[in-house]
Amino acid sequence: xxxxxxxxxxxxxxxxxxxxxxxxxxxxxxxxxxxxxxxxxxxxxxxxxxxxxxxxxxxxxxxxxxxxxxxxxxxxxxxxxxxxxxxxxxxxxxxxxxxxxxxxxxxxxxxxxxxxxxxxxxxxxxxxxxxxxxxxxxxxxxxxxxxxxxxxxxxxxxxxxxxxxxxxxxxxxxxxxxxxxxxxxxxxxxxxxxxxxxxxxxxxxxxxxxxxxx
Amino acid sequence: xxxxxxxxxxxxxxxxxxxxxxxxxxxxxxxxxxxxxxxxxxxxxxxxxxxxxxxxxxxxxxxxxxxxxxxxxxxxxxxxxxxxxxxxxxxxxxxxxxxxxxxxxxxxxxxxxxxxxxxxxxxxxxxxxxxxxxxxxxxxxxxxxxxxxxxxxxxxxxxxxxxxxxxxxxxxxxxxxxxxxxxxxxxxxxxxxxxxxxxxxxxxxxxxxxxxxxxxxxxxxxxxxxxxxxxxxxxxxxxxxxxxxxxxxxxxxxxxxxxxxxxxxxxxxxxxxxxxxxxxxxxxxxxxxxxxxxxxxxxxxxxxxxxxxxxxxxxxxxxxxxxxxxxxxxxxxxxxxxxxxxxxxxxxxxxxxxxxxxxxxxxxxxxxxxxxxxxx
Amino acid sequence: xxxxxxxxxxxxxxxxxxxxxxxxxxxxxxxxxxxxxxxxxxxxxxxxxxxxxxxxxxxxxxxxxxxxxxxxxxxxxxxxxxxxxxxxxxx
Numbered sequence: 001x002x003x004x005x006x007x008x009x010x011x012x013x014x015x016x017x018x019x020x021x022x023x024x025x026x027x028x029x030x031x032x033x034x035x036x037x038x039x040x041x042x043x044x045x046x047x048x049x050x051x052x053x054x055x056x057x058x059x060x061x062x063x064x065x066x067x068x069x070x071x072x073x074x075x076x077x078x079x080x081x082x083x084x085x086x087x088x089x090x091x092x093x094x095x096x097x098x099x100x101x102x103x104x105x106x107x108x109x110x111x112x113x114x115x116x117x118x119x120x121x122x123x124x125x126x127x128x129x130x131x132x133x134x135x136x137x138x139x140x141x142x143x144x145x146x147x148x149x150x151x152x153x154x155x156x157x158x159x160x161x162x163x164x165x166x167x168x169x170x171x172x173x174x175x176x177x178x179x180x181x182x183x184x185x186x187x188x189x190x191x192x193x194x195x196x197x198x199x200x201x202x203x204x205x206x207x208x209x210x211x212x213x214x
Numbered sequence: 215x216x217x218x219x220x221x222x223x224x225x226x227x228x229x230x231x232x233x234x235x236x237x238x239x240x241x242x243x244x245x246x247x248x249x250x251x252x253x254x255x256x257x258x259x260x261x262x263x264x265x266x267x268x269x270x271x272x273x274x275x276x277x278x279x280x281x282x283x284x285x286x287x288x289x290x291x292x293x294x295x296x297x298x299x300x301x302x303x304x305x306x307x308x309x310x311x312x313x314x315x316x317x318x319x320x321x322x323x324x325x326x327x328x329x330x331x332x333x334x335x336x337x338x339x340x341x342x343x344x345x346x347x348x349x350x351x352x353x354x355x356x357x358x359x360x361x362x363x364x365x366x367x368x369x370x371x372x373x374x375x376x377x378x379x380x381x382x383x384x385x386x387x388x389x390x391x392x393x394x395x396x397x398x399x400x401x402x403x404x405x406x407x408x409x410x411x412x413x414x415x416x417x418x419x420x421x422x423x424x425x426x427x428x429x430x431x432x433x434x435x436x437x438x439x440x441x442x443x444x445x446x447x448x449x450x451x452x453x454x455x456x457x458x459x460x461x462x463x464x465x466x467x468x469x470x471x472x473x474x475x476x477x478x479x480x481x482x483x484x485x486x487x488x489x490x491x492x493x494x495x496x497x498x499x500x501x502x503x504x505x506x507x508x509x510x511x512x513x514x515x516x517x518x519x520x521x522x523x524x525x526x527x528x529x530x531x532x533x534x535x536x537x538x539x540x541x542x543x544x545x546x547x548x549x550x551x552x553x554x555x556x557x558x559x560x561x562x563x564x565x566x567x568x569x570x571x572x573x574x575x576x577x578x579x580x581x582x583x584x585x586x587x588x589x590x
Numbered sequence: 591x592x593x594x595x596x597x598x599x600x601x602x603x604x605x606x607x608x609x610x611x612x613x614x615x616x617x618x619x620x621x622x623x624x625x626x627x628x629x630x631x632x633x634x635x636x637x638x639x640x641x642x643x644x645x646x647x648x649x650x651x652x653x654x655x656x657x658x659x660x661x662x663x664x665x666x667x668x669x670x671x672x673x674x675x676x677x678x679x680x681x
Contacts, residue, residue, distance in 0.1 A: 031614070031615050031616060031617075032634055032636075034615060035612070035613040035614060035615050036613070081649055082644075082645040082648050082649055083645070084642060084645055085638050085641045085642060085645075086638055086642060089638065
C-alpha cells in the first residue's frame with residue numbers, strides 16, 4: 001500500500017558534540033521545567049518550533065532513547081548508590097515528546113517508535129497510516145548520545161553525536177515527487193537516514209510530496 | 215477505506231501467574247497470584263514484591279514459544295504476510311544489565327541489536343519472517359499503542375493480518391527506578407484500596423493476532439474502538455482528576471460509536487499506586503454514571519509495564535468469552551465509594567468492555583471490545 | 591560537596607549543593623534566603639525534588655531518613671536543613 005504525504009515544512013539539526021543555540025530559554029521560559037529537560041527533549045522542542053508545530057498529533061522516533069539517563073541508572077545500581085528519580089522518569093523513550101506535550105499543553109495523541117537503524121522509516125510508516133485521519137502530523141526522529149563513555153558504544157564511528165529531524169506532514173492524493181531511495185549519511189546516525197533523505201530532497205523540491213510504502 | 219470488522223483470531227500470554235493464557239485466567243479466578251518478595255533486586259538489599267515468570271527457560275525462549283503456540287492455533291501457516299506490531303518499554307535492557315555487570319561496568323560488549331528497544335522485534339523477525347515490523351515504546355502504554363496502530367493498519371486495508379506482541383522482561387532498572395519514585399510495594403498490590411502501598415513490577419509476554427476473519431466458534435471478540443490522549447500535565451504523575459484518562463476513554467467510545475452506558479466491564483489500568491488509582495477512579499466515576507463493573511487484574515499478574523496493554527486485553531477477551539467478571543483480588547476497603555468493584559467472581563454476560571492503560575508523561579489509551587455471538 | 595566528619599557546612603555550602611544537585615539554572619546562592627520555604631512557595635521545589643534531596647543527603651552526607659514523612663519535617667528552609675545536616679552527618 002502506498003500513501004503520499006505532503007511535506008509542509010521540515011528542519012534538521014546536528015552537532016559533533018552538543019547542539020548549540022537550541023533557544024531553550026525562549027522556548028521553555030519556566031526554569032523549573034527547563035532544568036529537567038534531557039538533551040533529546042531540548043532538540044525535539046527546538047525542532048518542533050522550527051517547523052511551525054501548533055499542537056498537532058506527534059509521532060516520534062529514537063533508536064537509542066535516553067542514553068545518558070539509562071547509563072546513569074545502571075551505574076548507580078552497579079555502584080550501589082541511591083538512584084535519582086529524575087533519571088528514571090527521564091529514561092523512557094517518549095520522554096522528549098512528553099515534555100513537548102506538557103510545554104505546549106497538547107492533549108492529543110503522542111506516540112513513540114524505536115526500530116534501531118530503521119527508526120525514522122518506522123516514524124514515516126506510522127505517520128503515513130495515522131495521517132489517513134486527514135489531520136496534520138508532526139513527525140520527528142532524534143538521537144542524542146553525547147555521553148562520557150560514547151567511545152565504548154560508537155562502533156559505527158559516527159561523528160554527529162546529536163542529531164534530529166522533524167517535519168510537518170499531511171496526507172494527499174497528489175502525485176509523489178520524492179521517493180525513499182535509502183541514501184546514506186556517514187556522519188549521522190543511521191536511525192535518521194530515511195527522514196534525513198526526505199528532508200534534503202524536500203529542500204530542493206517545489207511542493208514536496210513523498211511516497212511512503214507499507 | 216475499508217472498515218470491515220476486526221476480530222481477535224488468536225491469543226497467548228505468559229506472566230508470573232501462569233505459562234499460558236488458560237493458566238493465567240485460572241489463577242485470576244482462583245485468586246492465585248505469582249507476586250513474590252525478593253531481596254536480590256533492590257541495590258540496597260531491601261525486599262520488594264515483584265512478579266517473575268516461573269520457568270527455567272529464558273525470556274526469549276518463552277517469547278518465541280508463545281508466538282509458535284499462537285501460530286499453531288491460528289488459520290495461518292506462517293507469518294510471511296503478517297505485520298508485527300511490538301510494544302515494549304525495556305526491549306533488551308535486562309540482557310544489557312547482565313552484560314554490564316559481568317563486564318564490571320564496561321559498555322564495550324553491549325550489542326545494540328540485543329540491547330535496544332528493537333531487540334524484541336529483531337528476535338521475532340528472525341524466528342518467523344514477518345513481512346514488516348514496527349516497535350512502539352511509550353512506557354506502560356507501549357503495547358496498547360501497538361494495538362491502536364494494528365487497528366489502523368487493518369482499517370486502512372494495508373494488511374490482512376497483524377500480530378500485536380507486548381513483551382517486557384523484569385530488569386534492575388525498572389525495579390530500582392520505580393522504587394526511587396517511591397511507588398514500589400513490598401507486598402502484593404491492592405488496586406483501588408484506600409490502604410494501597412504501590413505497584414509490583416512484573417514481567418510478561420502477550421500476543422494477539424488480529425484480522426477481519428471470524429473464527430466460526432460460538433462467539434468472536436471484536437476490536438471495536440480505540441482512543442488516545444495526553445495529560446499534558448506532569449512527567450511522572452497523572453492529572454489528579456484523570457482528565458486525560460477521561461478523554462482517552464471518551465474517544466474510544468466515540469470511535470466505537472457506542473455510548474458510555476453500554477459498557478458492562480472496565481479492565482482498569484489499576485496499578486495500585488496512590489496517583490494512578492485515584493485519578494483513574496475519578497475519571498471512571500465522571501464518565502460512567504451507570505456504574506459498570508470495574509476491575510484491576512494487576513493484583514494477580516503484577517504490572518507488566520509495556521506488555522500490560524496486550525495481556526489485559528487478552529484477559530478481558532477471555533472474561534467476555536467465559537461470561538465472568540473477575541474479582542478484584544486483594545481489595546478490602548475501596549477508596550472511592552462510587553466505583554463498582556466486585557470482590558468475588560461474577561457470572562455475567564459482558565457485551566461491551568473497555569481496557570485502559572496509562573503511562574509516564576501522561577500518555578493515555580483506551581480500547582473498546584465487543585462480543586459478537588453467532589447464531590448456529 | 592563532601593565534608594570531613596567534625597567539619598560544619600554553611601548555608602552557602604548547602605545552597606550550592608542544592609543548585610548543583612537539583613539543576614537549578616540561573617540561580618545564585620544569593621537568590622535564596624536562608625529562611626525561604628523550600629517547597630511549594632519560596633524556591634518552589636516539587637515532590638520529585640523531595641526524593642532527589644533524600645538521595646543527595648544520603649550520597650553526600652550519609653544521612654538516612656525512615657521515610658518521606660520524616661524527611662519532609664526537615665525540608666523546611668535552608669537554615670533548618672543546614673542545622674540538621676551539621677547535627678546528623680556521618681560522612
